Amino acid sequence: MRIHSRIKSLLTTFGLIAIVAVMLAMPTDALAETTLRFKNGKSWRGDNGAIVQVEFKHFRTGKTQSLEGTIVEITKGKPGRRAITLQTTAAGRDAREIILEGDILSMTTVGQAEVTAPTSTADAASGGSSPSGRTVGSTDAEVLSAEKPGVFYLRWTGMVGTYARHDEMEKIAAEADKYGDNQIIVIHIESGGGMVTEGDKIHETLTELKKRHRVVAWVEKAISAAAYTAMHANEIYWHDEGTMGAIVMFNSGTGVSISGRRLDAWVKRCGDAAEESNLNRSIAEAMITRGEVCSYTKDPETGKVTIYDDLSGEVDLCDATNVLTLNKLQAIDVGYCMGVANTKDELAKHLGLSEWNEVTDAGQKIYDRHTRAIDRAKEQTPRIMQDYNLSSTDQERLRHMKRLLSHYEACGDIIMIVECRSPFGPKEELIRQMEALRKQIASRR
C-alpha cells in the first residue's frame, strides 16, 4: 500500500511535468486548428498567426468593411459567439481589431506570419531563449526523449539568403535542443548559392550548433554559398549526382569578382572553415579563385590520398583556368564525402541508425511554411502590383499596398526585394508611402 502510494506520487510529479513539457514543446501546427463558421454558410479554418483578409459587417456602423491582418487570438466559446483579434495597421500604426464571428462575411488566408512559440516552461517564464536558441534554465525534466533514435531533418533548397537561410537552421536546432545535446541534425542541401551576408550568419549558426549537436550535410547540390555551408558540417554525405564548389565571391551588379585583400581574407576564411571540419584546406581554397590550384595522388595499393596545393599530383583537380567544383568521385577521394546515400534509408545506415526515423516532423513544417510563404509572395506580388497600377483611386491603391504589406510581414524585406522584386524596397518605405497616401486621402476629406 505504501509502495503503491509512492509510485502514485512519483507519477504525479514527473508525469505531469513531462506532459506539460510535451504540450509546450509541441509546434503550434500540432495544436488543433479552429474552424469558424459564418452566418452565410461560409467557413474558415486556421490558427493564430494566419494572415487573413476579412470582410465583415461593422457592429457599430453596420457597413461592410474589409481588413487584412494577422490573427493574434481566437477566443474559445460556442460556434457563432467567438471572436478574433486581428493585428493590423491603421494610419501607419499598429492596431488591434476585435471582430465577432457572427459579423464575418468571408475570411481568406493570404499568408502566415512568423509565430514564435515558447519552447519550454523556462522560455515562457523568461520570455525568450538564448541567442543560440537553447532553452534558458532548462531542467532535466524538460528534456524530451525520442521514442527511438533518429534525426532532425531539414530540407535546405533554393537561393541562399531567401529560401535557404540560417533562420530555419536555428528553428530546427531549437527543436533538437528540446531533446538534449548530441542530436543528429541533417541538412539536406540543394542550392546554387546566394548571398554572402547570409553566409556570415550561417557560419555563426553552424559553428554554435556543432558545439552541442552532430551536424550532417547531405549534398545534392552545394554551389557557392551552399558549398561554404556544407563545409561547416561535422560530416558530409552525398547523393550520387551531388556537386559542390565554385565559391567565387562577386558583385552581382557589376559581375566583377572580389580581389586583393578581400579575396585573400575570403580564401583564408573558407580554408579555416574547412579545417575546422577536418577537411583539407587546399580543396576549399581552390573553390574560390583560379589563383589556387590543387591536385592529388592516390596510392593504388593503400588508397591513401595526398593532396597538393600545386599541380604535382597525378590527378589535376583544378588548374589556373578554372575553380574547383567537386563531383562525387573526386569528393570521395579528397575526403569531402564520407559516403553516398541516395535515399533517407541509405543515409540512416551511414549515420549508424538501424532505420530512418525523424524524431519530429518539425523540419518538414519549418521548410513547408517558409517556402510556401515565399512562393505565395512571389506569385502574388506582381499581381498586386498590377492591381495597384490599375487602381483609379488612392483608396484602392492603399488597399493593394496593405495586401503587399502582409507579404512583407510574412517574408521579410530581403525576400520581398530579391525574390518578389517589390518596387517599394524595404517595408519601412512601403509604410512611409502608405502613410503619405493616407494623409492625402484625409486632407481631401
Next chain:
Amino acid sequence: MPFTSLLAASLVMAPTSAPTGDVASETAKPVVYVIPMDGQMGTDIHPSIYETIIEDVQEVKPDVVVFKLNSADVDTIEHIQNDDRREAGMLGMFQEYEGMLKDIHTGLRKAGVDREDMVVWLDDGYGIGAILGFGFPKMFMTDSPDSRFGGLRVIQAFFAQNDADVQAKMEGAWMGTAEKFLMHGGREDLIPVLHAMVMPEKKLYAKFDGRDVVFSEDPNGAVWTLDSSTERVLNFDSDRAERVMLSEGSVENLEDLVFLLGHQDYEMNERGQEMFETYKERWRRAFEQCQGLLRDAAEQEREGGIKGMGRAMNTYKKVLGLARQYPAVETRLSRDFGVSVLQLEGKIKSIQKAIAESKRNGRGGSSRGRSGKSGRGGGLGG
C-alpha cells in the same frame, strides 16, 4: 545495323536468352515500354508528360524501358541556318530537365525496372536535348548518317562572363549541373566525353582497361585520339559513337535494339507512346488555337465599345485558360509573342476595369440613370 554487331550480340547474348522450352519462351517474353522524347526540349519534352507516363510505367512494370530521343535544334546542314529558331530547345529550362530526369529515375526505381534495362535510343540528339543521351545506363543510336549526338556547345551560353573568375565559377557550377545528368544515368565514366562535347579547349582520348574503354582528357597511354583540337567541340554520328564504344550499337529498329539487349522476342507496350503523342498533338493544337485567338482579341479590341471590349476580354480568357492548362503553350506564347500568363491576367483586368468605367460613365451621363441601353458605352472615347 552492321552485321558484325548483330552477330557478336547474338553470340554473347545467346546463353542468357536461350529458351529452355516452349512454355518458358512464352512466359519469358519481356515487356518493352517505349517512351518518346520527341521534339522541342521544354515543350514537347516537358516534365509534366513524363510524370504521367512514369506513373503508367509503375502500373505496367515493364522489363525494359526504352527512351527514344529525337530532339534536334538544327538540321544536318547546320551552316545554312534554315531552321525554325522558335522550335529550338529551351535552354533556360536546363535545371528543370535535370529535375525531370531525376524524377524519371526515381519513378523507374519504384517500378522495379533494373538499371541495366533502362536504355536511351538516340534517333537524333543535337542541341540541348542531347544531354539526355547521357542520362541512362545504356545508349544506342539509329543506324543512319543523320543520327547525331552533339550540339552541346550551347551549354557554354551559361558561362559567358567578362570576369575570368566569375566565368570559371559559372563554368564549374553549370558543368556540375550537366554532370548530374550523367550521374543519374550511372555514366560518370563519360564525364570527359561531356567536357569535350561542351568545351572546345577540352581534349579527349580513349584507353582500354581490359575490354572496357576508358575516356580521358589525359593523352598518356591513349589508344585513340578522339579530339585533339582546342578550338572545336566534339560531336558524334552513330557510326563514330559505335566505333569508340560510346554507344552500345547502331540499330535500325526496336527489334534490333531489343535483340542486342539479349531478348529474341518481346511484348510491346504502347501506352507511353500513345500518351506522349496525344499530349504533343493537344498542346500544339492549343498553341495554334491561341495564335488565332490572340489575333481575334486584337481585332475585337480595335472594334471598341463595351461589346468589343467584352468580346476581347473573353477571347483573352480563353488564351489564358489554354496557357494555364498547358505549360508548353505558356512557354511558346512567351517565346514567340512575348505574352506571359501574368500579362494576360493584367490585360483581362484592365479591360474589365475599362468596361466598368465605361458603364459608370455611361450611367453618370445618362438622364435615364441605371435603366436602359442608353447608359452603356458612353464613356469609351478615352
